[in-house]
Amino acid sequence: ELIPGAEPISKAPYCMAPIELKELKDRLQELLERGFIRPSVSPWGEPVLFVKKKDGSMRLCIDYRELNKITIRNRYPLPRIDDLFDQLQGAMHFSKIDLRFVEGFSRLALPLTKLMHKGEKFVWNEERAKSFEELKHRLVSAPVLTLPSSSGGFQI
Structure with a gap:
């Protein structure tokens, strides 16, 4: 849910090295072929970037910071999985x-x-x-x- 009167946000893509740009095109093509994404002409758009994982591979991330600024926070958000595991630690019975x-x-x-x-x-x-x-x-x-x-x- 967005703050009333919020305008669509469309940010320019971040600058990427040629190798990152090729990786981005390859990943987007794979997602398109698998049916997870489709071409869009939406007025909304957020930049993407790569973040290096522990194993050295790259994770594709979307920078939603601008969108988060105009999003109304959920009063009762879903708990994070790591918090749930912390609560279960030491429990004797599970269902x-x-x-x-x-x-x-x-x-x-x-x-x-x-x-x-x-x-x-x-x-x-x-x-x-x-x-x-x-x-x-x-x-x-x-x-x-x-x-x-x-x-x-x-x-x-």
Whole structure:
């Protein structure tokens, strides 16, 4: 959500060395071919830059600082994953959804998991939409959410 009356921001690209420019073109072409991005004529635009990772490879980053200045902050932001792990440190019990209780889970999820294969274009079609809706339905219905019976013994 943006501050009311905010104007679109379009920053000029940062200067890059020829090797960085070639790397940027290659990465954008790969993202385009895989269907993750598409050409745009939006009035919004933020510059990109490369940041060196520990292993020496380069990470493509987008500089959203100007956009952040006109964005209304979420009053209750999602917690950061490292903060969640810190809270779990020392915990004795964890819970998770046991997917064994969703009959045919891997078969149902197959159209969605195919999207994660390298080289697979992201195409959301009728089959994937049905798969998503069916999984969503099964994960929120009995017996997945059934509480254990307290009438007998209970062992973990």
